[in-house]
Structure formats: C-alpha cells, structure tokens
Amino acid sequence: xxSNNYSISSLxxxxxxxxxxxxxxxxxxxLKGEYFNLIGDDCSVIRFEDKYLISTSDxxxxxxxxxxxxxxxxxxxxxxxxxxxxxxxxGAKPLGILISIGLYKDLKLSEFDxxxxxxxxxxxxxxxxxxxxxxxxxxxxxxxxxAFGYTEKEPMMKYGLNIGDLVCLxxxxxxxxxxxxxxxxxxxxxxxxxxxxxxxxxxxQGQSYQNNCDIVEYSISMALKxxxxxxxxxxLLDSNVKVATDITDGLGSELESLLExxxxxxxxxxQTDESSYNKGIRIYEEKLDISKDYLxxxxxxxxxxxxxxxxIGEDFELLFIIPFELKDSLNKLLDFKVIGEVIDKxxxxxxxxxxxxxxxxxxxxxxxxx
Amino acid sequence: xxSNNYSISSLxxxxxxxxxxxxxxxxxxxLKGEYFNLIGDDCSVIRFEDKYLISTSDxxxxxxxxxxxxxxxxxxxxxxxxxxxxxxxxGAKPLGILISIGLYKDLKLSEFDxxxxxxxxxxxxxxxxxxxxxxxxxxxxxxxxxAFGYTEKEPMMKYGLNIGDLVCLxxxxxxxxxxxxxxxxxxxxxxxxxxxxxxxxxxxQGQSYQNNCDIVEYSISMALKxxxxxxxxxxLLDSNVKVATDITDGLGSELESLLExxxxxxxxxxQTDESSYNKGIRIYEEKLDISKDYLxxxxxxxxxxxxxxxxIGEDFELLFIIPFELKDSLNKLLDFKVIGEVIDKxxxxxxxxxxxxxxxxxxxxxxxxx
Numbered sequence: 017x018x019s020n021n022y023s024i025s026s027l028x029x030x031x032x033x034x035x036x037x038x039x040x041x042x043x044x045x046x047l048k049g050e051y052f053n054l055i056g057d058d059c060s061v062i063r064f065e066d067k068y069l070i071s072t073s074d075x076x077x078x079x080x081x082x083x084x085x086x087x088x089x090x091x092x093x094x095x096x097x098x099x100x101x102x103x104x105x106x107g108a109k110p111l112g113i114l115i116s117i118g119l120y121k122d123l124k125l126s127e128f129d130x131x132x133x134x135x136x137x138x139x140x141x142x143x144x145x146x147x148x149x150x151x152x153x154x155x156x157x158x159x160x161x162x163a164f165g166y167t168e169k170e171p172m173m174k175y176g177l178n179i180g181d182l183v184c185l186x187x188x189x190x191x192x193x194x195x196x197x198x199x200x201x202x203x204x205x206x207x208x209x210x211x212x213x214x215x216x217x218x219x220x221q222g223q224s225y226q227n228n229c230d231i232v233e234y235s236i237s238m239a240l241k242x243x244x245x246x247x248x249x250x251x252l253l254d255s256n257v258k259v260a261t262d263i264t265d266g267l268g269s270e271l272e273s274l275l276e277x278x279x280x281x282x283x284x285x286x287q288t289d290e291s292s293y294n295k296g297i298r299i300y301e302e303k304l305d306i307s308k309d310y311l312x313x314x315x316x317x318x319x320x321x322x323x324x325x326x327x328i329g330e331d332f333e334l335l336f337i338i339p340f341e342l343k344d345s346l347n348k349l350l351d352f353k354v355i356g357e358v359i360d361k362x363x364x365x366x367x368x369x370x371x372x373x374x375x376x377x378x379x380x381x382x383x384x385x386x
Numbered sequence: 387x388x389s390n391n392y393s394i395s396s397l398x399x400x401x402x403x404x405x406x407x408x409x410x411x412x413x414x415x416x417l418k419g420e421y422f423n424l425i426g427d428d429c430s431v432i433r434f435e436d437k438y439l440i441s442t443s444d445x446x447x448x449x450x451x452x453x454x455x456x457x458x459x460x461x462x463x464x465x466x467x468x469x470x471x472x473x474x475x476x477g478a479k480p481l482g483i484l485i486s487i488g489l490y491k492d493l494k495l496s497e498f499d500x501x502x503x504x505x506x507x508x509x510x511x512x513x514x515x516x517x518x519x520x521x522x523x524x525x526x527x528x529x530x531x532x533a534f535g536y537t538e539k540e541p542m543m544k545y546g547l548n549i550g551d552l553v554c555l556x557x558x559x560x561x562x563x564x565x566x567x568x569x570x571x572x573x574x575x576x577x578x579x580x581x582x583x584x585x586x587x588x589x590x591q592g593q594s595y596q597n598n599c600d601i602v603e604y605s606i607s608m609a610l611k612x613x614x615x616x617x618x619x620x621x622l623l624d625s626n627v628k629v630a631t632d633i634t635d636g637l638g639s640e641l642e643s644l645l646e647x648x649x650x651x652x653x654x655x656x657q658t659d660e661s662s663y664n665k666g667i668r669i670y671e672e673k674l675d676i677s678k679d680y681l682x683x684x685x686x687x688x689x690x691x692x693x694x695x696x697x698i699g700e701d702f703e704l705l706f707i708i709p710f711e712l713k714d715s716l717n718k719l720l721d722f723k724v725i726g727e728v729i730d731k732x733x734x735x736x737x738x739x740x741x742x743x744x745x746x747x748x749x750x751x752x753x754x755x756x
Contacts, residue, residue, distance in 0.1 A: 021495070
C-alpha cells in the first residue's frame, strides 16, 4: 500500500474507492446482508418491502464539469441527468431527486432561476419530483444530486456475463467527446459561424460541408445537453436483461469494469483459483459507426478517433449484455446496436477495421490521477 | 420580486427556497399527490408501499463548515451526523447514506483515510450502511451526504400546533455556538492550556475555574463532535409526538419556522382569512438552564448569552411540541425539558428572567445574506 504521506493524486479514482472498501471491512457499516455490496457500481440497492430501492449520488463542480459555453439552464438539467442515468443503468423507475447546491454570493438571481429552471425542466422531462435539498454559499457552483427509484425485480447489475452473449449499445458514441474538444478549439467558432449562417440564410454550402456542420452541431449538443436513457433502461429490465451500465466514464473503462465485476462475482460464488475464470470481451471497430465526416473532423482537429469513441466518455448511452436469443425480440422494442461479444478468453480487445486485433487500452476519464 | 440583476446575496436562504417553490408551481415535478410538499422542511417524504420513505441531503463545504481545528475524522463524522439529524427530526429509522465528496489533489492519503474513518465510524455509530457515492477533485473539501430512512407511520412534521401544547427540547443548547466562538479566540488557547495542565497534572485550580474548563471543553466538543439524536427521534414518533425539528439553524429561527409551517398548513386546510390564525409560542429564559459559569464565560468573551442560546445554532438537539397530557409518560422514556408553550396569540416571545416579555428576534444563521 502507498505511503500515507503520498497525496491522493497518486491513486486513481478506482483505487481510492477500493481504499474506502478496505477501510469498511469488518465494520457494522460494511455493505452486506440486506444490502447489495455495490460500491463501485453506479447505484446502491436496498431490499425494501418486496421492492428494490435504488439510490445514487453524483456531484458536479463548475471548474471541472461545466464548460464556459454551458448555459445555467443546461447545468441544472445535467445535474439531474447524470443521476437519472445511473438509475437508468439499473432499469429503475425514478421516484425523486434531492439537490444540494453550492453557489457564489454574487450569482445573479436570473442565473439562479435559470439553474433551477433547468433542474425542474429535467424533473419534468424524466417525470420525477424535486424532493428537496440544501443550499450553501461556495466559491464556485457545486451541484450534488441524489436520485432514487425502485425496481420490481432484481435490478440490472455489472456481473453475469456468459460466453456467446452479445455486447450492445443503445446509441451512437463519441459525439459528446468530440463536442467537448470542439468547445476548446478555435475551429469550433468557424464551424459555429457556418452553422449560424446556414440557419439564418439557408445557404447550401454543399452536402459534405453541411454534414460536418450537422456533426459539429450534434456533438456540441451531446456535450452540453445530454439526455439519460431512463426509458430504455426500464425496457431492458422488463425484457429480462441482467447486465447493464451507463458509459459516462468511457466505453473502454466500462467494458473493463464489467469484466472486473463479473470476475469478482465469479470468485465470490465459486471456490476456485484465478486461472479458472475464462471470459473476455471482443468489440469491433466497424460496429462503432465511424462515419466519413466524423473521421474528417476528428482528423482536422488532430484527434485519435478511436480514443474519442472509446476512452473519453460523457456519452449517456447504456451498455448492456444479452444472450444471443434475446436479440430479435428486444429489437422490436428498442433501437440498439451489437458492437461485440463475450468470448472464452481472458481479454478485452477490439478488432480494427483492417482486421488487426489489439488490446483495448482503457484510459477512461479519471479525476484524481495527475 | 427583486430585480433579476440583483445577486442571490440580496435574498435569505429561506427566500431563495421560496423562489424555487414558486418556479416549480404548475409543473409536473411540483411536489404533490403521493409526495408531501416539504421543500423547506428537513426531509422529503414519499409514500412507498405501506411505509413512508424519508430522504434528506446536506452539503458541507470546508471554508464554511469546517473550522481549522476540526480533525479530518471529525469532518467525516459530522457529514454523516448532519444528515442523520434530519432523519431524527422526523422520527425515521435510518437505512443508509450516500456520500459524494470533492477533494483537492494534494490531500494526503492519510487524511483521505481519516475522513472515511470518520464517515464509517459515524455509520457504525448510527447503525446505517455507507451505500455508495461519488468522488471528485475540487479546490476544497466538499462533502454532500444524502441519507434515507423510513417510518411505519406518518413522520413528525413541522405543523400541528395546538394551544396549550408544551414546547420541549431533548437537551441543553448554546454550547456548540460558544465552542465555535472560543475556537476563534485567543482566550481558548489559555483555557485549553489549563485543561491540558489539569488533565496531565491533576492540579485542582478551584471549583469555579474547573467548571469553566469543563464548559469550555464541553462546548468545543459540541462544536467539533456533535451527535445526532436519532434514537430520541424514534422514541418521540413511537410515543405519537406529531411535531418535531432539529435546531441546527438556531432555536429562534426553528420556532419561527414551526409557526410559519403551521400557519401554511392551517390556511391550506381552512378556507379562512389570515386574521383567524391565532397561535403563537412563548418560551422562558429560565428554562434554558443558563448556568453561572456559562454566563461568566460568555461575558468574558463579550458575547450576548441569549444570542448564543437562541440564534447561532449548530445544536443537534430536537425541538418538539407535545400535548400537556403526554409529558409524564414521555418523561419515563426520555430526558427532555419543557421550555415554553403554545399560546393563543400571534406572537413568538420570550419571558426573560426579570419578568419582561420581549419578542424573539430571529437571526438564525443564514448562508447567503451579506
């Protein structure tokens, strides 16, 4: 274990959470019995009456989570979305949300109203109640949401993989990542002017350019106005899907996290040695729908396209694993794409478009690592 | 309504919350129906199955809530306590807590561990589970706890006063306020040296001085290591007490808040004009147990004793209202003191020790007012 004099930046967020779990071992407050041991999963679950009560908490901090271009309305909306997305990943029906907010004293009343218009509009959108919370003064805007909901049956978890299962996504990814990159670049201003011009003058700048504009606009919108897949999550659970997570921390790190959780669950339930666990995930670049225009823009910005798609995160899509047999019936209820499968090999790999197979290096966003 | 260009510091916290309630009017997310309209109360309540599900969220921010002298352990413990105290005020049995935490990157691992030792020890102490949460990097330590629990019957609320009811407190107040004042003064260092000397050398400095030391030590402990009255809250609800709140924002402002909630409830349930509401609260200075030594120390520090007792807050005692008939039976289960009564007059007043009756000016702690 690291020297206690090291700073927390010497550890990843995951390692810090492992540290908390280690500290909690042997205590009364250890998660056990009627509680599911879920620190590290998106939500916590409590058996309550004949239901499963699901709760989750996420903190957004201005300097780290809100780009300058994000309106006060969108900040409020997103604070609800990040929490609802965690409920979605378990298939929960949301009940309500509490919002604890820190604000600086010279925030204008109009800005205060905008933040809460965003929060309340998100509550309307997801059909949940704003239940209460806490207000504080702070040096920057800090919004902690805690949402809870319930499921009638066992919620979707991060474990339960079977060889041959399909790895699926509710939607397209990598656009929020591109959007955040664009917001930091001068190129965005140029694209944005073209978009404005297009909108006001209806000038047709040619198909290819227009498509780029569409992608820019869509990416910025995915970055600033993400939507949680709450209804999709409920459809998945209703359809007996057992394994799901959201991918706000990046597809790569979530795939890795699924394998880790599944491995832990396997060892907890089978008294065998490490070598007997033999499952992995293979995904396919060509299934990630990387369009010519997306490629062109990311190339222009000198960005690694796969890095954008796999490792940046901020997509509010659901990643889920289903038995092959479920594919057709689920397709009738929900749009989704199959991007890979569970294989009988201890690996996490991607088959590139040229046929090469490489290990998926996971560099999902981590707050503390410096 | 104030100009939108004014900053939020032009409004009190209460006024800001009223503003949120106004913004939520007419929306789907308005609190109604199966939800109790409780923004402004300590917790939110949802009818769930045949139980009442109670939730609450409180954010603590280093620069505003943690004096330098507060250990990392105590900061973690207090983040749990402030939330459990809100559950206590409703008589809830706690289920668990989520902790979202913001930390600066150069926090030492040993300090990180201490914070979580404090959080986990508090969870053990209150017999609740740490269910999960979120970690983030921030410029200072920010801890948002969201606790939830449940009651079998309708929880204690802030309304339901009847003329002749007794106004009661679970314990003594004003010590945390004195403690926080002492921490800011040089006088504390002198007292503290005496305490250290007394403890190590067992020197008897005379009864009066020792008592002062006791009060100083007790006050500092109330400021840095407060304990929520979770079991007391459950006893009160089990004993059919209907009205309770914690008084962390100050006794004066909580008494005012009880009257306001009761008045709102009255108007919501009786189609009458304002003049027909005719209830008030009278408390007595002599019931506040202001000892000679407490008076001496607060005088020495040039502090207004009643202000310390009534308006600073940070006491984790429960304030509750009971019918006169309940007093004797409740006394067999719980230590508490009667400090006043509900009277048939629109007032909030205190009878001073010299017999004078004055209006209770409420200046409970407010974050935003500048």
